[in-house]
Amino acid sequence: MKPREDRDEFKARVREWAGRLNVTVRAVYIRPMRHKWASCSTAGTLSFNEELIGLDGEIGDYVIVHELLHLVVPNQGKLWRSLMPAHLGDYAAVEGRLADAAQMQAR
Numbered sequence: 001m002k003p004r005e006d007r008d009e010f011k012a013r014v015r016e017w018a019g020r021l022n023v024t025v026r027a028v029y030i031r032p033m034r035h036k037w038a039s040c041s042t043a044g045t046l047s048f049n050e051e052l053i054g055l056d057g058e059i060g061d062y063v064i065v066h067e068l069l070h071l072v073v074p075n076q077g078k079l080w081r082s083l084m085p086a087h088l089g090d091y092a093a094v095e096g097r098l099a100d101a102a103q104m105q106a107r
Contacts, residue, residue, distance in 0.1 A: 010053055010060060014046065017064050021087070023071045037098065040067045042074075055101055062094040 011028045018025045026044035033039075033049040040046045046067050052060050065087050073080040084091045 007050075007053060010048070013057075013060065014048075014064050014068075017061070017068055021065070021068050021072070023068050025068070025071075037063045037102075038067045040070050042071075044071060056097070058094050059098050059101060062088060062091055062098060065091075 007030045010030060014025065014028050024044050025046060027046070029045070029047045030050050030053065031047060033047065033051075036049065037052060038046065038048045048063065048067075052063055065084065069080055069083050069087075073083065088094065
């Protein structure tokens, strides 16, 4: 997939995934984040690290789905871990690519 090039496209993808997952998103922010890729509140506010914009779309989708599922399942227990592959397939491979991207950006 091509890298995400702008914030509007990324936000549209968040809303698209929210529709697929049938979750309510109240607000989406893209901002600098020093120590994480994203966060969500129980009220449906999601914040994404602006560095996701330049990464491969599959990585962005992984982070989007990861956070949106937390609106349904607040932890990363068995249920959450069963939902990730149901929506993303081999999410562990993408998770590894995200870790590689984090190491590259830390340099």
